[in-house]
Amino acid sequence: AAAPAAPARASGEEIKSPMVGTIYLQANPTSPAFVKVGDMVEVGQTMFIVEAMKTMNPIPATRAGKIVEILVEDAQPVEFGEPLAIIE
Template structure:
């Protein structure tokens, strides 16, 4: 491959960026072969900031339970137990940034990206979420050890669903 930057390539990349924006996509990847030893690989992506899911405000009316807290410390203990039982509330939880299908390995019959007990580094691919025919690699948000994997290969996943625990 040569590292030539031509005006046509720049125009092509700009067109891809416009296509990304105009069609509300998050990523486009294209490979152009010009010849035997000459090609252009382009991956255009944009960072997507997700807002809190709409159901979150609906949880606020459930707050009257602490109003009955004058009964003693019993009101505080179950809330703590619920937080510990819910993997999404775990401080080491890695959650899905999108709705899609989980793939634990890069291709069929290949070993999984990670398994329980593996040490991972920040940015290392943990799994793939396929959304709208696009394979989105989910990176480790921090270095640590995989303590739990909460999803199965080829399972559907929702936005914000816990995928695994890294401590």
């Protein structure tokens, strides 16, 4: 039997969390988000910050392209390997 279909997601490459922690979409509550859907990003550009054990860890884009989907909310807990965004 075929596996159940996963929910429809944009095609492209997933940016995954390299650690367990709390994700932030901007540097602080009053600053703009690092990235938003439709933005073009370069390799190494900071997309998010994951806080782990009181350390802020920037999460860079692993490829250049356009952000087609952001899969997380600001200040939510994330797991190792959890998809954060999709770039195509």
